[in-house]
Amino acid sequence: MHADTISPLMSDALVILGAAGIVIPLFARFRITPIIGFILVGVLVGPFGLGRLVPEMPWLYWVTISSTESLAPFAEFGIILLLFTIGLELSFNRLWQLRKLVFGLGALELLIIGSLLALAFFANGQPLVAAAALGFALAFSSTALVLPISGTRTPVGRAALSMLLFEDIMIVPIIFILGALAPYADAEGFSGLLTTLWQGALVVLVMMVAGRFFLPRLFASAARAKSSELFMAASLLVVLTSALATQLVGLSPIVGALIAGLLIAETEYHSEVEAIIDPFKGLALGIFLITVGMAIDVTMLWSNLWAIAGAVVGVLALKAVVTGVLLRLMGARAGTATETGILMASPSETSLIVLAAAAQASIVSAATAQFWQVVIALGLTVTPLLARLGRVAGRRVEPAPSLDDADHRDATPRVIVIGLGRVGRLVAEMLDRHGKPYVGIDSDSDIIDHARNAGFKALYGNAARGDLLDKLGMAECPAVILTMDEHVLAQQLVRKLRAAYPDLPIIARARDTFHATELYKAGATVAVPETLESSLQLSEAALVELGVAMGPVIASIHEKRDEFRERIQQDAALDEKPKLRTSTAES
Structure with a gap:
């Protein structure tokens, strides 16, 4: 089959789809924007690139744009x-x-x-x-x-x-x-x-x-x-x-x-x-x-x-x-x-x-x-x-406000919200609505800029940093709320906070019930699985739409939530018992 029997449009479509399906994922793997990838493909396969060699090498017709x-x-x-x-x-x-x-x-x-x-x-x-x-x-x-x-x-x-x-x-x-x-x-x-x-x-x-x-x-x-x-x-x-x-x-x-x-x-x-x-x-x-x-x-x-x-x-x-x-x-x-x-x-x-x-x-x-x-x-x-x-x-030119240059030693005890993404901002908004002083921290300066522009009390800081706990005024802190979506970091922070502050209430966001179990084992006071909460909310909406009175629905939802929470805490405690027996035997 000769190249001149093939529609130029089909040949061009082959090159474009090849770029989209092969070249661009390759650039994404090395964290290079696809914008540069598409432009470089154009340079390579265009009339000033490999396209000029088609008369000498006809097979290049299949990989160039005519x-x-x-x-x-x-x-x-x-x-x-x-x-x-x-x-x-x-x-x-x-x-x-x-x-x-x-x-x-x-x-x-x-x-x-x-x-x-x-x-x-x-x-x-x-x-x-x-x-x-x-x-x-x-x-x-x-x-x-x-x-x-x-x-x-x-x-x-x-x-x-x-x-x-x-x-x-x-x-x-x-x-x-x-x-x-x-x-x-x-x-x-x-x-x-x-x-x-x-x-x-x-x-x-x-x-x-x-x-x-x-x-x-x-x-x-x-x-x-x-x-x-x-x-x-x-x-x-x-x-x-x-x-x-x-x-x-x-x-x-x-x-x-x-x-x-x-x-x-x-x-x-x-x-x-x-x-x-x-x-x-x-x-x-x-x-x-x-x-x-x-x-x-x-x-x-x-x-x-x-x-x-x-x-x-x-x-x-x-x-x-x-x-x-x-x-x-x-x-x-x-x-x-x-x-x-x-x-x-x-x-x-x-x-x-x-x-x-x-x-x-x-x-x-x-x-x-x-x-x-x-x-x-x-x-x-x-x-x-x-x-x-x-x-x-x-x-x-203008570093994000950080815990090092802000008045973080406020005399008023404040709830600490770690992570100011979508979930963290909603939690902060509810705390503010009910008159509970808070301060939110995040290690992403873009998120901090966005939160401060929206009126949230936000400071830049890395919660994993060693001296951050003292600067946050944890001794007077009524509670810490972890909202980040990084499950490993969340477990590490819970474990670190519990070791330093045995009586501190720690409320943590969990991806699912398994993650919640891990957070309880790390020392969380309350771990809230997203999958469980979405199921409960769906059940509540369905029951109300079916004509069940709001009072009994809310009561049953709270009862089911407590039942799941108790079960997750029991699973976490059972997982910990073999470890305790092993450490006792070794000592």
Whole structure:
């Protein structure tokens, strides 16, 4: 069978699925982000990698991608699904709360960075229009990579989201302005822009009104059918229809996808939709990243290594400094400003679109466009490294409050909550509601930042550290509550606390009844198995729904809980007896 008898689409699909199924798990095993893996696959199998050797070695046809253009629609679909899922995580209320950041911080960030880069290009001999095109192309940051890394609920994520939303809004005006300023642009440039803007506003308004009326009914029908296939079809229909509607009037399709996500986020079906779309989003985004890698010409990169490296470092440094300074001026904490600035320094997939539009309009020469295309691709490649560097730098600039620099010797006895994840925060909230003083500690500074921003009394500290027990004021502590999900560490801490404080009440979270038995053997006062509690809650809900009175239900649930707890404690005591007899015989 000859290679020319095989559909190029089938060959490309083989490479992409191979990357997703083999290469990416390999990177994950070594704790390297799949983002870098997909881009490196693109470099390797693209037309500038092994693809150029196909005429001499035809068998490479099976492991290379024949056409970058054939993958472009799939890459665009990945970005559309990504923006749709981002919309699912938001709501119109959250966007309204961010309006000052979006049109304040976002506008300043894009305008200042774009202008400074344009001035730098103009000073280096580029024509004014070409300098502006290059400057604003590089001023964009990657929505596709930044938001999955930062999330949308952390301080860094909220700041990044506000700037990225404004950049997404500005894509269309910037591309239209480039067309209007092009040497061969006609006089309809600005009038075309105005037409697109009013038509786009009208389409968005219609989508919002129609979506609020039709979407709940559409997904309710799919839910009643109890068909996951129908739910998937309805989800994809909403995404593609919204993206197509905005694209028809000249707006970016990602604007329609984002609005569709926002509308579905207001319904009770958003979690199911997000779960269904997620696998498609991951694969399609991987295709986009492969196309980014395919744009990197390794030969050209090597011959211009120092110039490209200098361009990458210069652009990243300028964007990081400007973004960080703007955030500080607008009241952000030093650590948040530093981390966000470094993360937002990466260029964007949108940068490639703007650069291509400028080259098509003959504003930027082909050689210049190719050079900066490689710079942008390399910038996208290092985005995960920038995220890690940003976290480290943010912690150095503003370390999380720790037990060493906080007033941990409070005169008021306090409950100690070890672990401030989802469970720990709920426990702390209930203690606060009932007027019980507490302090929570965790060894993850990101969790501490999140907890403190949410109003919890949180301190950074490693509970396994030797001198921590004294600093916590354990002598006056009424109780210790362990909520971490690390069962070995929980047993070690219980054993350590019981040895140092024989009368201290220790309440510990357990994964299951076996883990609870181990915690009781280590010295826990109460061990609460998650599996047991979920079963009891399920039984309570079922009995109430079946018409049993609440009082008898609660009494029977408490009785059953005590029965299980007594049985687990007996099992722990029985396991300990042989050990006691052995140690007595040895002595």
